[in-house]
Amino acid sequence: MTDPDTGQPMLLLSRDASLGDLQVATTDQAITGAAMAHAAIGNALQLALDYQASTQQRRTEQPRTWTIADSLTGMPLKGTCMSGCSGFHVEWGSGQADAKDFSCTQYDQANTTELPIGCGGDSGKDGPTLSVEIKSYPVHPDEAMRIPHAAVEVTEDHYIEDLDPNGLAAVIDKLEQRVAAMRVRHAELVRIRNEYLGRQA
Ligand SMILES: [Zn+2]
Structure with a gap:
């Protein structure tokens, strides 16, 4: 949006769908926030895949x-x-x-x-x-x-x-x-x- 006082574009961030925590942010802050969110998604995926791998039935047959x-x-x-x-x-x-x-x-x-x-x-x-x-x-x-x-x-x-x-x-x-x-x-x-x-x- 545009700052009503200066007329300059503003970047607003919110973690909340109801937009209750809007705050003015720099581009760097937005990029850092996105990188952290990506890292959290990556960690969750990793945990899920590790869990899947650890619970897969281990092959018990002897190699041929x-x-x-x-x-x-x-x-x-x-x-x-x-x-x-x-x-x-x-x-x-x-x-x-x-x-x-x-x-x-x-x-x-x-x-x-x-x-x-x-x-x-x-x-x-x-x-x-x-x-x-x-x-x-x-x-x-x-x-x-x-x-x-x-x-x-x-x-x-x-x-x-x-x-x-x-x-x-x-x-x-x-x-x-x-x-x-x-x-x-x-x-x-x-x-x-x-x-x-x-x-x-
Ligand atoms: Zn073989």
């Missing part, structure tokens, strides 16, 4: 163990799937695999962050965005590749276009939720890695 032939040497490769591996191992059908290519994956199946990301003339269809996959190459010659690690599925030269301010705000909200969910995936990576390293000890 198997033996296949090394396609290069013909020697048997004895392996154990990564904890939580949801990969379908086509190699089992042929009974042989290249030790460098055999991979276990836990897909980010809980990812519901869908954004219409398009490329070039393609305006984009809603699709899962920034999924965190957890992978391991259980019989890789380089032992470091056997230790479970993460891959984030991202695209480049892709855009979400024609956003008005509300549209951009909706994208930001979705990305904030995705970042909180990525922290849950981070906790899952730590769990899977500890399980793997415990098996090697």
Whole structure:
């Protein structure tokens, strides 16, 4: 609104829908207030996602163990799937695999962050965005590749276009939720890695 005395524009803040606590504020105060509100939303999301992660039923089944032939040497490769591996191992059908290519994956199946990301003339269809996959190459010659690690599925030269301010705000909200969910995936990576390293000890 405009200050009735000076004619200058005024920024008014209120925490109350009934506007009972209106106060004149600076732009910095408004930005700080918005940042604090965002942080509070982020904390609440984090707590909810942590709670969801902690109450999800822990997988009790033992990781799958198997033996296949090394396609290069013909020697048997004895392996154990990564904890939580949801990969379908086509190699089992042929009974042989290249030790460098055999991979276990836990897909980010809980990812519901869908954004219409398009490329070039393609305006984009809603699709899962920034999924965190957890992978391991259980019989890789380089032992470091056997230790479970993460891959984030991202695209480049892709855009979400024609956003008005509300549209951009909706994208930001979705990305904030995705970042909180990525922290849950981070906790899952730590769990899977500890399980793997415990098996090697
Ligand atoms: Zn596997």
